[in-house]
Amino acid sequence: MxxxxxxxxxxxxxxxxxxxxxxxxxxxxxxxxxxxxxxxxxxxxxxxxxxxxxxxxxxxxxxxxxxxxxxxxxxxxxxDYDTINEAFVKQGEKFSGRPYNLSFELITKGRGFLTLDYGSTWKALRKFGHVTLREIGMGKKNMETNVVEETKFLIENLATRNGESINMKLNLALSNIVCRIVFGTRLKYHGSKLKHMVEIFTKNFEDNPHSRMLSTVSLAPILRFVPPFSNVVKVTSDEADCFIAYLREFVEEHDSNFDDSDIRDFIDAFLNEMKKREKDDDVFNKIQLVRYVRDLFNAGSATTSSTLSWAFLALVSYPECQEKIVGEILTTFGEDGVPSMKHRHEMPYTCAFIQELMRHRTLFPLSAFHKTNEDSTLNGYNIPINTTIVPNIWAVHYDPKYFKNPREFLPDRFLDRDGKFISSNHVIPFSIGPRHCLGEQLARMDIFVFLTGILQKLKVLPRTGKPLPSFNVGVFCMVTYEPPQFDVVFERR
Incomplete structure (x- = not known):
């Protein structure tokens, strides 16, 4: 037989x-x-x-x-929250690695900050970024002044019909906030360099055939050798090189007129740190600098612009929310006042709206993947070293244990009986633990100042003849949950 x-x-x-x-x-x-x-x-x-x-x-x-x-x-x-907190906060040293991902490897070329594995290099760069961004002014008054100034440029762009999508206009404005931090200056919206840079890094995270195939390749790397996936891999790699080339120009320009007595921005600070060390330092070198700056662009603009896009869709889907926010704006700083983070305490509904937006439309449903650095134990289970760990932030934000009727969009859930704002520790869009988002403070400032500044001057209205998509259904792109395509009118008040 x-x-x-x-x-x-x-x-x-x-x-x-x-x-x-x-x-x-x-x-x-x-x-x-x-x-x-x-x-x-x-x-x-x-x-x-x-x-x-x-x-x-x-x-x-x-x-x-x-x-x-x-x-x-x-x-x-x-x-759930308790398990994520146990792994990322209480056992952060064990659960803060980064697994290999082909798609991110194509974009980062194995360098940078966001995708680095947990270790001495990552810790050094994290510490440097935290200290430098704080010294530059992230989360402080001078940075807020930059955001307020950029809001004015964005308002004019939103009120102008020029064929650009809302997402592109938001990305241009938010990229300029990053430009101010890393380059010490802003760039013109319609200059070819800034716009091309925005097109490159948004292409991989928007709802299009390219990002969908790239997502598939990240889950099944063997497909990188098979057309049409092989072409997507090549395009992604080539465009990443182009983006890096743009940034390298800025770095070389800074290096040519560097003055250690006048540290103007993030690039100067990094160059200054390089000059304190040996010439071939493994951590502080120009290759690492260029890719660190690239990570700041990716993390500091595309994600916040998507959150604001969701906000606009919410404002036209729930016009009563827009009326309440505008009411707080007029009461707090009026038609001609300057929006500021100091106004948050006087605008509880606006804060509740933003927090509910981040909960209900979780931008990173599965956050950034982690990896175990050593054999570990979690909830009684054995987790071997090098195991990929996926925090389901969406599951936390939709947990009825913390949020009654979680599928309903209800900003009022974060207001107490006296109408005061209730901050929730269980809304964690920026993750938690050692690898939580480095730019959380800046992102929160951008969202609050941009949103209130725009609504102070513009009405957000549905476009006649174009039905709105459902606010409750988004599109999963690569790692983010993006709003569906929609069009609105920004009308001056």
Whole structure:
């Protein structure tokens, strides 16, 4: 019988494939439970349009810590606040690594800050960034003045019909905030360099065929050799090189007129640190500088612009929200006053609206993936070293334990009986722990000042003849949850 079996190659191949599949299905002892996937691709075919929703539902059967096979790897999903807090805050040293991701590798070329693995290099760059951004003024009055000034340029651009999308206009303005920090100056919106830079870094995170194929490649890297995915890989790599070339020009310009007695911006501060060290320092060098600046652009503009896009869609979908915010604006600083972060305490509804927006329309549903740096234990399960850890922020924000009727958009849930704002520790759009977003303060300032400054001068109205898409349905792009395409009118008050 066995002799006859080996006479049929197809049967033998099938048996070998089955044995190989069984081998891949093996999990470490006491590993978190989870669903079985398909050979080679794992659970990918069962994911919904918003993967965070699919993973959140697994909590009902498997609990807060779930293992899910993606490709040939088993990832661990954290589906509630307490578990994420335990891993990222209480055991932050063990759970703060960064797993390899082909798509991000194409963009970062293995350098930078956001995608660096946890270790001495990352710690040095994190400390430098935290200190330098604080010294430059991030979160302080002079930076707020820059945001207020940029708001005026943005208002004029929004009120002008020039064929640009809302998202492009927002990205140009927010990129200029980053320009002020890293270059010490702003660039013209319609200068070819700034616009091309914005087009490059937004292309990978918007709803388009390019970003969808790039997302697929990140989950199944073998596809990078197969057309049309291979072409997407090449385009992504080439455009990343182009972006880096633009930034290198700014760095060389700064280096040519560097004066250590006049540190003007982030680039000068980094160059100053370089000159204090050996010539070939592994951490502080021009390659690392250029890619650090690139990370500041990616993190400091595209994400905040998407949040503001969601805000505009909310304002036309729920016009009563717009009326209440405008009412607070007029009461607090009037038609001609200057919006400021100091006004937050006098504008509880505006603060509640922003917090509910960040909860209900979670921009990073699965945040940035982490990796274990050593063998660890979580909720009684054994998590081996180098395991990919996925924090499901969406599951936290939609947890009925903390938010009644979580699928409803209700800013009033964050107001007490006296109408005062209630800040929630369970709204964590910037993540928590050692790897929480470095630019959180700046992002919060941008959103508050831009939103109130725009509504002070402009009405946000639906465009006649163009029905609005549902505010409750977004598009998962690469790692972000973006608003659907929509068009509104910005009318002067």
């Amino acid at each position: 066995w002799t006859e079996l080996f006479e049929y190659p197809s049967v033998l191949a099938g048996l070998a494939a089955f044995i190989f599949w069984c081998y891949l299905q093996r999990k470490p002892k006491n590993f978190p439970p989870g669903p079985r996937g398909l050979p080679l691709v794992g659970y990918i075919p069962f994911m919904a349009k918003n993967p965070a929703e699919t993973l959140m539902k697994l909590k009902e059967k498997y609990g807060s810590v779930v293992s899910v096979q993606f490709g040939q790897e088993d990832w661990v999903i954290l589906n």
